[in-house]
Amino acid sequence: MNHKQNQKMYIFGKLTENKCKANVFNPATDEIITEISVANIEVAQQALEGAQKATQTWGKTTVLERITWMHKLRDECVKNQETLRELVHQETGKTWAHTEDDYTLLIDSLTFYAEEISRFQPSQLIDSDEGFQHTLKYKPVGVVVAYLAWNFPLLNLAYKLGPAMATGCPIIIKPSIQSPLSAYFVGALCEKIGLPAGAVTILAGEDRTVSNYLSSSTIPSMLTLIGSIQTGVKIMQAGSTSIKRYSMELGGNTPYIINADADLDLAVNILTSLKSANAGQICVSPNRIFVHKSIKQAFIDKVLTVQSGLKLGFGKNTDANMGPLIDKGSRDRIHGLVTDAISKGANLLCGGEFNDQEKGAFYPLTMIDDVTTAMDIYNHEIFGPVISVVYFDESDDVIALANDTDTGLASYVFSQNAGLAQQQADALDFGEVQVNGVKYGIHLPHLGIKQSGIGCDCSKYALNDYLSLIRKSVKK
Known part of the structure; x- marks a missing residue:
């Protein structure tokens, strides 16, 4: 298949090439599938700055606008089901039947969170006392950086993409360098539909440099991961340069x-x-x-x-x-x-x-x-x-x-x-x-306790990780 749309990063609304390259292998054949552009520190900084700009644009869109964009992306993914599944098939080696779970969760996530965010009341009266009126509202937490495991390239992306888009959080998605092709193609589809710049960024890169740089930046308000406990600890250590939120689904001993x-x-x-x-x-x-x-x-x-x-x-x-x-x-x-x-x-x-x-x-x-x-x-x-x-x-x-x-x-x-x-x-x-x-x-909470995680993937409860609760008290 033609891999031109799967070789470029998606940064600030555009497919982007870089001098840094990496080969992607098929684990069933040991063969190189294609060579992709990957991020270095300079590109990572561009991505961070683009996402930060988007907090003032994408972050201020209405719920109805975000729902419209989510539906546009979902519909484009549906049109390209065969390609998305083929890419998962090639980059992971999993059987064709098992690629369906990845694809289906992506569609389900965009559909579910577009519906669920509409149920969140933008402003809610909670109390009136002693001459004050108290209201609550939600706002996006800000820039989110998401690190994905290689085992379910689209399913893992879906867990993060849906709630981030629904809440208006610009998200930088870093797929595993072992299985980035399907995620890169989602970036190509984002460009095709004209998704507002910075709403979604997709880039791969070497973990010890690019991941550490993204995590240690003070721009992200939240770091989220699907991966091992050891990786989760490293990300939290790197992220301690500022106060951040964390949502992590980590390893287990089931x-x-x-x-x-x-x-x-x-x-x-x-x-x-x-x-x-x-x-x-x-x-x-x-x-x-x-x-x-x-x-x-x-x-x-x-x-x-x-x-x-x-x-x-x-x-x-x-x-x-x-x-x-x-x-x-x-x-x-x-x-x-x-x-x-x-x-x-x-x-x-x-x-x-x-x-x-x-x-x-x-x-x-x-x-x-x-x-x-x-x-x-x-x-x-x-x-x-x-x-x-x-x-x-x-x-x-x-x-x-x-x-x-x-x-x-x-x-x-x-x-x-x-x-x-x-x-x-x-x-x-x-x-x-x-x-x-x-x-x-997608409608059921997916979460771990103890060393297996913090926060929640899937269900309406995941939205709480991406939203800040604001109280306003006004004297009558």
């Missing part, structure tokens, strides 16, 4: 509890889906699988049946249902977790092997059991297609084991005993608890 009376087919189907879709590179993917000892063999047999039906591969016209990891470094890291666990007593039940001479960062769905707290795989986010199993019985406090982590993103409980399921769900110390199923959507 527990997945399958009780003795669980609907085992349901639990295994969801588990293997979350571990094979996007090769398990999903922030809410299960990490520690707690399985009751009484159903051990039935659980293993069902997972092995699913694993035998998975086919690794790439391309729109294949029957492959699982793609690669983002790069071979990720594959080596994940394989290292598996081999470490085996060396410490875990059992390899399937997978765990790959051909280092073949193209692509493919790694099979892998299962190990008899995992213990002494193993690295128990204590660190896997972010890959590995099912890491811990068995428990009535003498074990499975909730205490599940909660024994400083992270708090997602958690899962499976039981057909409504009382037990509710009891365990209430005791889990995580931002999201899913019981006997899994459900995500």
Whole structure:
């Protein structure tokens, strides 16, 4: 495909080239897709200054004007669905079917937040007392800088783009340099519709220089991230040059509890889906699988049946249902977790092997059991297609084991005993608890607690991160 519209940054209303370049690789083929322009410090400063100017233009538009622009961008994205999905397919290597989630969330976000912002009252009388009238109103917080993870290029962009546009916050979006092409194409669509300059900026760049420069600037009022806990800490450290808001969805160590009376087919189907879709590179993917000892063999047999039906591969016209990891470094890291666990007593039940001479960062769905707290795989986010199993019985406090982590993103409980399921769900110390199923959507809050995040993505509650609440008191 022609990549001319996917090679340029989008800064202050224009597609922009720069002398600094970077290659983008397809992780399924190891081939260079294209070369893109990326930001250096000078370009980052231009982007910051453009966004700052836009606080006086875009930031002062009416809600109706912003809704109109959001609909224009959404409609242009709909016209270019095939291209957007193809770019995600190429830059991540995920299967064609799995690119739909990225695209759909972008459309959903622009639609949802255009509707939701219209429900926010611009001015609201809250009280009258002692001769004063008190009102509240919202205003945009100002310039937002958003850092995106590589695993869902458009979905992650959608989480930030929708609420920023709706509230009138100029946003600088920095996609991962590993998967920037679909985001760059959104920039091209912004230019095509004539979106007001500075409302949206899209640029990639080297993290240690460009990200640090953007974060340490006093221009942004808010820094938002989808990424690792370590990256979140670094961004907050760099951002401490001024008082800023933070909204961050960070890593997790997700527990997945399958009780003795669980609907085992349901639990295994969801588990293997979350571990094979996007090769398990999903922030809410299960990490520690707690399985009751009484159903051990039935659980293993069902997972092995699913694993035998998975086919690794790439391309729109294949029957492959699982793609690669983002790069071979990720594959080596994940394989290292598996081999470490085996060396410490875990059992390899399937997978765990790959051909280092073949193209692509493919790694099979892998299962190990008899995992213990002494193993690295128990204590660190896997972010890959590995099912890491811990068995428990009535003498074990499975909730205490599940909660024994400083992270708090997602958690899962499976039981057909409504009382037990509710009891365990209430005791889990995580931002999201899913019981006997899994459900995500732009209308549902997506958030973490403890070291897994601050603020909120998705739902009407995300708008609060992008809006300042102002009180006005007038003496009658």
